[in-house]
Amino acid sequence: MTIADGIRESIEKSSWIRKMFEEGARLKAEFGEENVFDFSLGNPDLDPPVEFINKMRSLTSADIKNVHGYMENAGLPEARKAIAEKVARDHGADMEPGNIIMTCGAAGGLNVVLKAILNPGDEVIVIKPYFVEYGFYISNHNGTMVLVETNEDFSLNIDAISRAITPKTKAVLINSPNNPTGKIYSAAEIDALSSLLREKSDDGGSIYLISDEPYREIVFDNVEVPSILNYYNESVIVTSYSKSLSIPGERIGYIAVNPSCSGIDTLMAGMIVCNRILGYVNAPAFMQRVVSGMNNVTVDVDAYKRRRDLFVQGLEDAGYDFPRPEGAFYIFCKSPVEDDVEFVRHLQNYNILVVPGVGFGGPGYFRIAYCVSEDIISRSLPKFREALETFR
Amino acid sequence: MTIADGIRESIEKSSWIRKMFEEGARLKAEFGEENVFDFSLGNPDLDPPVEFINKMRSLTSADIKNVHGYMENAGLPEARKAIAEKVARDHGADMEPGNIIMTCGAAGGLNVVLKAILNPGDEVIVIKPYFVEYGFYISNHNGTMVLVETNEDFSLNIDAISRAITPKTKAVLINSPNNPTGKIYSAAEIDALSSLLREKSDDGGSIYLISDEPYREIVFDNVEVPSILNYYNESVIVTSYSKSLSIPGERIGYIAVNPSCSGIDTLMAGMIVCNRILGYVNAPAFMQRVVSGMNNVTVDVDAYKRRRDLFVQGLEDAGYDFPRPEGAFYIFCKSPVEDDVEFVRHLQNYNILVVPGVGFGGPGYFRIAYCVSEDIISRSLPKFREALETFR
Numbered sequence: 001m002t003i004a005d006g007i008r009e010s011i012e013k014s015s016w017i018r019k020m021f022e023e024g025a026r027l028k029a030e031f032g033e034e035n036v037f038d039f040s041l042g043n044p045d046l047d048p049p050v051e052f053i054n055k056m057r058s059l060t061s062a063d064i065k066n067v068h069g070y071m072e073n074a075g076l077p078e079a080r081k082a083i084a085e086k087v088a089r090d091h092g093a094d095m096e097p098g099n100i101i102m103t104c105g106a107a108g109g110l111n112v113v114l115k116a117i118l119n120p121g122d123e124v125i126v127i128k129p130y131f132v133e134y135g136f137y138i139s140n141h142n143g144t145m146v147l148v149e150t151n152e153d154f155s156l157n158i159d160a161i162s163r164a165i166t167p168k169t170k171a172v173l174i175n176s177p178n179n180p181t182g183k184i185y186s187a188a189e190i191d192a193l194s195s196l197l198r199e200k201s202d203d204g205g206s207i208y209l210i211s212d213e214p215y216r217e218i219v220f221d222n223v224e225v226p227s228i229l230n231y232y233n234e235s236v237i238v239t240s241y242s243k244s245l246s247i248p249g250e251r252i253g254y255i256a257v258n259p260s261c262s263g264i265d266t267l268m269a270g271m272i273v274c275n276r277i278l279g280y281v282n283a284p285a286f287m288q289r290v291v292s293g294m295n296n297v298t299v300d301v302d303a304y305k306r307r308r309d310l311f312v313q314g315l316e317d318a319g320y321d322f323p324r325p326e327g328a329f330y331i332f333c334k335s336p337v338e339d340d341v342e343f344v345r346h347l348q349n350y351n352i353l354v355v356p357g358v359g360f361g362g363p364g365y366f367r368i369a370y371c372v373s374e375d376i377i378s379r380s381l382p383k384f385r386e387a388l389e390t391f392r
Numbered sequence: 393m394t395i396a397d398g399i400r401e402s403i404e405k406s407s408w409i410r411k412m413f414e415e416g417a418r419l420k421a422e423f424g425e426e427n428v429f430d431f432s433l434g435n436p437d438l439d440p441p442v443e444f445i446n447k448m449r450s451l452t453s454a455d456i457k458n459v460h461g462y463m464e465n466a467g468l469p470e471a472r473k474a475i476a477e478k479v480a481r482d483h484g485a486d487m488e489p490g491n492i493i494m495t496c497g498a499a500g501g502l503n504v505v506l507k508a509i510l511n512p513g514d515e516v517i518v519i520k521p522y523f524v525e526y527g528f529y530i531s532n533h534n535g536t537m538v539l540v541e542t543n544e545d546f547s548l549n550i551d552a553i554s555r556a557i558t559p560k561t562k563a564v565l566i567n568s569p570n571n572p573t574g575k576i577y578s579a580a581e582i583d584a585l586s587s588l589l590r591e592k593s594d595d596g597g598s599i600y601l602i603s604d605e606p607y608r609e610i611v612f613d614n615v616e617v618p619s620i621l622n623y624y625n626e627s628v629i630v631t632s633y634s635k636s637l638s639i640p641g642e643r644i645g646y647i648a649v650n651p652s653c654s655g656i657d658t659l660m661a662g663m664i665v666c667n668r669i670l671g672y673v674n675a676p677a678f679m680q681r682v683v684s685g686m687n688n689v690t691v692d693v694d695a696y697k698r699r700r701d702l703f704v705q706g707l708e709d710a711g712y713d714f715p716r717p718e719g720a721f722y723i724f725c726k727s728p729v730e731d732d733v734e735f736v737r738h739l740q741n742y743n744i745l746v747v748p749g750v751g752f753g754g755p756g757y758f759r760i761a762y763c764v765s766e767d768i769i770s771r772s773l774p775k776f777r778e779a780l781e782t783f784r
Binding site: 004133250266277284 | 449666673
């Protein structure tokens with residue numbers, strides 16, 4: 001029996017999130033589910049909105065011809081139309097149905113974009129800390145990931161990005177609101193990044209700016225997420241409904257390309273081919289119909305805000321240090337010692353499960369996912385306090 | 393703007409099926425939909441079974457916690473269990489839930505298997521004529537497709553396969569019932585192929601036998617489709633519900649690995665990683681639940697049989713030459729001239745759309761997809777006759 005060498009390595013360096021998941025299962029078996037404080041997984045626990053459930057019900061009752069059949073690889077015309085309208089409204093930008101591709105979630109969308117643009121050895125700049133799957137997505141298509149540090153407050157370090165750009169740079173991939181930091185890049189940051197990319201793009205072809213933004217609708221305190229579409233022509237949005245509708249298992253999302261992107265017809269045609277040949281063929285048909293009706297629907301974001309406020313207050317009171325998250329459902333907290341894995345292991349003694357920052361290319365920190373009930377958060381806070389006290 | 397060189401090529405050699413699709417749209421606009429005989433696309437026109445619709449309805453009414461949430465990348469435990477039972481029964485073979493991975497259709501499943509096993513430059517033997525997407529799936533993962541001819545009747549040419557095997561051969565990929573020929577490989581053929589692969593496999597690792605079989609349940613005259621699981625240990629089934637339930641847009645299928653496959657734990661772990669990192673993450677959650685209840689359900693196969701019989705009789709009467717299809721919903725018909733594209737163009741004068749065999753690596757033939765109504769077939773037959781008469 002022989003499997004590919006690269007995949008053998010991937011199995012061996014199985015992700016930190018997965019390790020915490022297994023540790024959690026062990027602790028839950030030993031202490032009971034309600035006595036384990038599991039903040040390791042970003043699996044939204046809120047129910048999907050009632051409008052989503054109702055739309056599913058009405059579609060299963062309706063008699064629509066070919067409702068589960070093949071379609072154009074880019075997606076159902078009505079889904080692309082509805083989403084173009086949503087993107088135009090939410091981003092305050094031009095968008096046409098022809099610039100939308102329905103995808104198997106954001107993960108599927110990112111693979112489609114990367115396959116369409118990367119020649120072997122082309123570089124993609126990724127900002128640390130980062131969602132570890134990006135590394136796999138880039139190497140799937142024979143690209144090279146180039147990691148770049150942020151400033152201390154997790155804002156974009158434009159100078160560092162500038163230094164990382166080479167003639168092989170094909171794209172910069174950002175994630176805002178950010179997993180794991182909860183940071184939202186400001187309009188000034190996006191503007192500066194866009195200016196840099198315009199300056200660095202040469203006649204041979206521009207550098208794409210790709211924004212992975214499944215958390216765009218999970219933001220607090222009326223903070224706005226600036227849209228790259230309004231700052232840079234060669235810009236591509238990739239997103240999903242996994243978080244905004246709490247349906248991550250359904251694998252439904254989309255790609256939206258800036259209509260001002262140069263050579264857009266070739267880019268769209270290339271991505272549509274990639275959606276087909278990567279084996280997605282098309283995004284799941286039924287879910288395309290469901291989300292077409294969800295332009296004004298999201299989960300209860302206030303529930304996430306209440307949890308964030310509760311957690312932030314409790315951790316600050318206990319003496320933890322972290323930037324206040326502006327969106328998503330993560331807190332990226334400083335470890336009291338340099339070795340975040342050591343502190344994460346210490347927290348396990350209190351039945352607290354978090355993911356070490358090293359798993360995101362952000363050592364010295366740990367990630368708390370607060371897509372869990374307020375009750376669990378409340379009961380965990382004294383444990384967090386105790387853990388910090390006993391560690392010192 | 394720059395896209396990958398390989399993708400630019402892929403756009404340019406856009407598939408024959410797609411070309412026919414566009415030609416069909418033109419003809420339908422000119423002559424009216426009912427006056428065009430479109431046999432180009434393998435998009436099942438039969439409605440999904442009523443059991444499928446009812447299961448969808450009951451699931452949207454039920455209140456199941458986390459019904460749309462994340463799960464293990466291999467799929468929902470209940471889906472893997474149900475499908476292991478189905479495979480064990482249908483193949484008369486051992487199968488365990490742990491050997492099943494739920495996938496985004498057979499296309500997703502094939503990409504997962506190929507990514508898991510192929511090192512760069514590894515070879516995959518594919519039997520001509522073949523589903524053209526195989527070439528893309530293999531090159532997605534830096535493999536090399538090696539095409540091998542069949543015998544005149546489209547049965548496996550074991551000698552030709554033997555000659556094509558090199559030290560780099562990692563897998564043989566077969567498709568039975570076959571698209572485009574409708575051929576089912578006999579038990580004797582599978583047995584001979586298995587013996588060959590056993591003989592050629594060396595200590596460094598066996599050659600996998602991969603069977604893509606989405607048409608397994610679309611078979612006529614009680615012909616049996618022999619299962620590779622009963623002939624060869626290093627065997628992997630990849631399939632989908634696209635044809636058996638008429639739901640190709642939903643992207644739901646699975647991989648089933650022979651429990652006797654050597655190093656199966658590593659192979660399964662590798663494929664599960666690939667399902668995740670290729671961006672599928674998991675097969676669509678809701679459809680996994682739906683198909684879990686479909687072990688005894690298929691579309692009305694008799695409807696396809698009636699169409700086949702009608703078409704076969706009519707074409708024979710008109711003087712066409714082709715092997716009688718045993719399964720799937722295709723007839724692979726000999727072109728009266730060597731240049732199949734020339735005859736396909738001639739058929740277009742009669743508003744008949746078929747796909748030239750050259751699009752499947754089978755020049756000198758053309759493919760008829762008969763997943764259309766008996767009425768269309770009946771009305772097309774005089775046109776087929778006339779086309780052949782005027783061509784001579």
